[in-house]
Amino acid sequence: MFLVGLTGGIATGKSTVSCMVKDMGVPVVDADLIARQIVEPGRRAWKKIREVFGDEVFLDSGEIDRPKLGAIVFSDIEKRRALNKITHPDIYSEIRGQVFKHFLRGEQFVVLDLPLLYESNRVSSYLYKTIVVSCDDELQLERLLERNQFTEKEAIARIEAQMPLDRKCQLADIIIENSGSIAETRKQVEGIIKLLRSSNHHIYNRVFYGGIFIVVLTAIAMLMYWIFMR
Structure with missing residues (x-):
């Protein structure tokens, strides 16, 4: 089995591509989904977040108030690092567990959907290929504003918190250009999956x-x- 990394910038369409890959029968380990699971009430990371950030970032239900916590960590790099220090060990532990299960099932390859693939640089050396989902800068900002109802200042802060998209494209083995239609993106994904399936x-x-x-x-x-x- 080999591993393929999938990443991109916020609101470039990585999740859309990830869903297409799953629809084609390829196993995907989704770091975003894992990140939500490891902070569910009562879990280790949830307890540590309450200890470090206080009760003000929690809802009455006990769940994390994601918009409030997001506003804090995206306006303060040290607090963002503190959050990553809490969550990343549990996230990568779960990723390793899921990869091992796919290995035991005899899968040819697994796609790791990692928003911070290059920023964290924790799995890059284990990857056979890396794929970056890209789009025009203006379209990225437009999508983020529409999707999350951010102010322009908030949206720009979240984009700038990640590695610049052009730098990710320079590091990638494969680039998916997602500025066009869904059909155009799907055609690119189908070609990439066909190429990966032909690998020995x-x-x-x-x-x-x-x-x-x-x-x-x-x-x-x-x-x-x-x-x-x-």
Whole structure:
């Protein structure tokens, strides 16, 4: 199995592309979904957020007031780092668990949907290819204003909190241009999935990691023999 990273800028259409990939039968590990799950009431990250940010970022129901917390962390880089320090360990732990399950199922490849793929740089070295979903700057801002009902100042702050989109495109192996129609985007996604399915990289990985596994098992067996048969 091999891993493919999917990222983009806020409101460039990454989630739309991710849904298309799922519709084509490719397993997707969604970091945004995981990020919402690990802060559900009572969980470790939820408790730590209450401890660090206080009761004012929580609703009466006990759930996190996302707009309020977002306004705080996107206006203060140190508080954003504090939030990332709380949530990222749990997010990446869950990602590893889901990837391992897909490996055991014998999947050819898995797409990791990671909004901060390049910013965090925690999984880049494990990825076979990276895909960036891009669009025109003006369209990105327009989509964000329409989607979240932000003021222009709030929307710009969220865009600027991420790595510049042109820099992400420079780092990417594959770019999906999402400034056009849904049909145009889907055609690009279909071509990329076809290309990935034609790859034999998963065979190399199985041979390589399978070989390591056999070596480790052999070493353990020899050690046990040496201990108990002396």
